[in-house]
Amino acid sequence: MALQNLPAQTIPTFSGTFTTGGQEYSYTMVGQKPGSGGTTTIPTVVVPVTLSFGARGLVNAAPAAQRFVHSPVFKPVVFANEKAQYGDALQRAEFGQTAGREWHTLLGQPTVVAPLRIEIPLANGYLLHSRRTRKSLAVVDLDFVQKQIFAQLPSVVTPDKLVVFVTRNAAFYSLGDATVCCSTGTHGISGTQSFVIGSYYDHGAIPRYEDVQGLTQQVGEWLNDPLRANKFPRWLKPPVNRSCGGGGESSAYLLEQPTDFVPDANAAKVGPYHLENMALLAWFSQTPGVVYSFPDARALTSAALPCTNGRATYTPPAASPLPGAAGTPKHKLIGYWEGYSSVRNPTPLRDVSPQWDIVIATFATPVKGSTSLLHFSPPAALGDDKFKADVAYLQSLGKKVLISLGGGGQVVTINTPQDLHDFVSSVTEIVEKYGFDGVDLDIETPSLLINEGDTDFRNPTTPSIVNLIAAMRQMREHFGPKFMIGEVPEAAQAQSGMVVYGGQFGSFLPVIYGTRDILSFVDAQDYNTPPLEGLDGNYYFPGQADYHVALSEMLVHGFPVAGDRKMMFPPLPPEKVAIGLPATPSSARNYTEIPAIEDALRYLIEGKPYAGASYKLRHPAAYPEFMGAMFWAINEDKRNNYQMSNAIGSFLHALP
Secondary structure: OOOOOOOOOOOOEEEEEEEEOOEEEEEEEEOOOOOOOOEEEEOEEEEEEEEEOHHHOEEOOHHHHHHHHOOOOOOOEEEOOEEEOHHHHHHHHHHHHHHOOOOEEEEOOOEEOOOEEEEOOHHHEEEEEOOOOOOEEEEEEHHHHHHHHHOOOOOOOOOOOEEEEEEEOEEEEOOOOOOOEEEOEEEEEEOOEEEEEEEEEOOOOOOOOOEOHHHHHHHHHHHHOOOOOOOOOOEEOOOOOOOEEEOOOOOOOOOOOHHHHOOOOOEEEEOOEEEEOEEOHHHHOOOOOOOOEEOOOOOOOOOOOEOOOHHHOOOOOOOOOOOOOOOOOOOEEEEEEEOOOOOOOOOOHHHOOOOOOEEEEEEEEEOOOOOOOEEOOOOOOOHHHHHHHHHHHHHHOOOEEEEEEEOOOOOOOOOOHHHHHHHHHHHHHHHHHHOOOEEEEEOOOOOOOEOOOOOOOOOOOOHHHHHHHHHHHHHHHHHOOOOEEEEOOEHHHOHHHHOOOEEOEOOOHHHHHHOOOOOOEEEEEOOOOOOEEOOOOOEEOOOOHHHHHHHHHHHHHOEEHHHOOOOEEOOOOHHHEEEEEEOOOOOOOOOOOHHHHHHHHHHHHHOOOOOOOOOOOOOOOOOOOOOEEEEEOHHHHHHOOOHHHHHHHHHHHHOO
16 A cells, blocks of 8 residues: 655655565655654644543543653653664664664654543443552543544644643553453544544553553654554564464554563663663564664564464364363363354364363354344354254263354344344244253343443343343243353453443343343453452452452452442352453463463462462352353364363362
């Protein structure tokens, strides 16, 4: 794609190309061409942004904006034996000797204007608090914040200037979906206005980021890709190189740098400030034998590896699955079997690892033009007859096989009486045709959103919620008491309801409550999820044992919805609750290492705390009946040599 300069009277840019893998790629950066000489100075305006959450409080960014103005983004410091601004030194590192001594791209001394104030509605974010650190963290809808910001632009902001909007202790989610979390902000061009939205982080407010680091990430990415249009070879996330990070200057949606995936390598300390380690152009272009990151050249020590779709080629696992537990184990391993009709080289159901106790086939999805009429076909390579025989075979071994409804970003919404009829009749036909033991509700955002004015999870009025509860009751009545109902809410749809109830937040609570007497299990997704508060009044981050323990105990202990002690969500029986996790680092965001999973399960089931545990169980005797763990996905685990099922299945089955 040909890239052109921004419109007249806006920010100056230059373009270049490189070739790798036999293909030419183009890029656009801020400033004048390297080697042209001279200094380009970009006039800059800094706007503090205060985020207000009503009774839960607000986050004032004015002090953070002042600290940002005095950081190396604007005040030159020594980089590589020369004194320069962070962005100027970054670009000079990109081009080395080509840049010449007199070539610079600077941000002008900024004009700081009065703070903007943005009110965050219930459906667009929430504010977390930590008793331990006394810190607060805002988790907010980036699209909403950006829209509100541009509706209040100060008159001093003009297209020939860069405007930097500074929040404080804010984590942003994208696409209006809190499961796409969390970024430090965004950057780009709106109309003809170049902008950066970023957050300053107090010490201890969030992992991996300190003070101006998140802002330098967004400023650096803006300098290197002001139009958000650079298309680079798709790259694998370093250092494990096991999943695709993106095809541009940063990862998709969350705008992470490649250094963000390298442990302890995403920040460089310069004086009192933390600056983002940026991947240089040479990393993306896969140029051998040069420097790949700035300011710390040690952050990335080798060039990017290209990302290809590894699922297209089947490689038999190098390991074997361990034998399953004898009889019916007390603690169960639940797994999703990827059964899309388009899957190549599918693993037949009868060949899944015997470690799996409950197998959930994916997905029954809406037919084209409907949100409520569902259909399911097993992979073409298997066919109906073989698939039905495999379901029966697993059941003969004492396993349970369910069909998952929705999932994968599909919109499944039951808004009308006709929708309810279509949903129940189509799902009933699928269950009867293949002999499933029951259904799994993977009804994700945006399928389930609480309507404005619907404030009581015990008596919901939102049609899609009321009808989903009715559908489950009709199906249970039709199939009888052996019919299993599993529910796999996103954490933002369930446990977030303790802090905020509205929109997607807490939207699954009325479904769980309304089906609690016929429910088989709940395995809330602790992946692709935002930070949340636990019962101890502290907030936790996904991918850690503390997060899994805190969020699991909320379901088996009960909690006040939206902080209202008169609106208590009652505890679920521990034998009906499992932790939901990704099976491999490439399965989903927020992968948790196996030792941390074992720590969390041992603490929940046996009450044995792990070293360094921050969260303390409200019930010290723990929950010996706790069900176990769910993983996405069985197929991913097999491709990864059964590492997760062999480890966690054996671990669970051995627990008393």
